[in-house]
Amino acid sequence: MKKLYVVLMSILLVGCNTSEKEVVTVVALKGPTAMGMVNFMDRVAKDEQFDNKYEFSIVTSPDEATAMLVKGEADIAALPANLGATLYNNGGEIKATAINTLGVLYILENGNTINDIQDLKGKTIISAGKGATPEMSLRYILAENGIDPDKDITIEWKSEQAEVLAYLVANEGTIAMMPEPFVTTALQEDANITRSLDLTREWDKLQTDNSEKSALVTGILVARDDFIEDNSQALNEFLVNYEESVNFVNADTAASAQLVSDYNIVPFETAIDAIPNCNITFIEGNALENNLSGYLEVLFNQNPNSIGGVLPDEAFYYR
Structure with a gap:
């Protein structure tokens, strides 16, 4: 129109x-x-x-x-x-x-063990932006999948995305939540890093049975x-x-x-x-x-x- x-x-x-x-x-x-x-x-x-x-x-x-x-x-x-x-x-x-x-949020891993949202149980996730919208989005997705974000996982907070990136590249087995374009930078810096979960896709999965989808x-x-x-x-x-x-x-x-x-x-x-x-x-x-x-x-x-x-x-x- x-x-x-x-x-x-x-x-x-x-x-x-x-x-x-x-x-x-x-x-x-x-x-x-x-x-x-x-x-x-x-x-x-x-x-x-x-x-x-x-x-x-x-x-x-x-x-x-x-x-x-x-x-x-x-x-x-x-x-x-x-x-x-x-x-x-x-x-x-x-x-x-x-x-x-x-x-634009993704779960990355310096390794290849996270293939499903349930695989995050018992793991530590590093991220930046405590109290900001990325944390709230992650907590919503976890809770709606039956994962208690306060008991079933540990979130370790860094001061900024550059710190998250450096830690992820330097430490094998690390799991991180990061936004684009930092995700692409991480993948280009270390071939061992994988894009494990697309949080936009995980959010969309939760809307399947909702009459008013968000x-x-x-x-x-x-x-x-x-x-x-x-x-x-x-x-x-x-x-x-x-x-x-x-x-x-x-x-x-x-x-x-x-x-x-x-x-x-x-x-x-x-x-x-x-x-x-x-x-x-x-x-x-x-x-x-x-x-x-x-x-x-x-x-x-x-x-x-x-x-x-x-x-x-x-x-x-x-x-």
């Missing part, structure tokens, strides 16, 4: 729109949440003609992206899913417009309410072209890896192996609300503060 709207608007505006194009400012985080944008960014850089002008920024800190959104320096932002919900619940006048990245979500696109109200055509054109960019990135890994490298997100050698495992996606409408709300409910049940204290109401979801 949005695609048809954009096409019709483009036809109506041809030859009769003498006003300046709307400038749409977009910010994304360096990593998988920005990878899906690279084809769109490249088309803009090559002066492909759109109804609007687009200015992209890639930042390293979620706080920096949030600050740009709050100050009105960005109209659209790619944020961690729980951060978008937290911002909304704290008075941020924004809406979630699409899911752009599903889960998903393991990493990143979402949000837009400011005032931008949506004043420039709905610009937002809809952005979403159409963003979806095309996602499709390109998933269809042509080599070309996309080069663009990811060109925009200094991760090196080409990492990107070409990581992109197929980053679960870059585009989900909007009812599926956006169903998948995202279910994920946020899991986080809320473990720690309400992780999403700003309450579950976002329906006004959070763009339709």
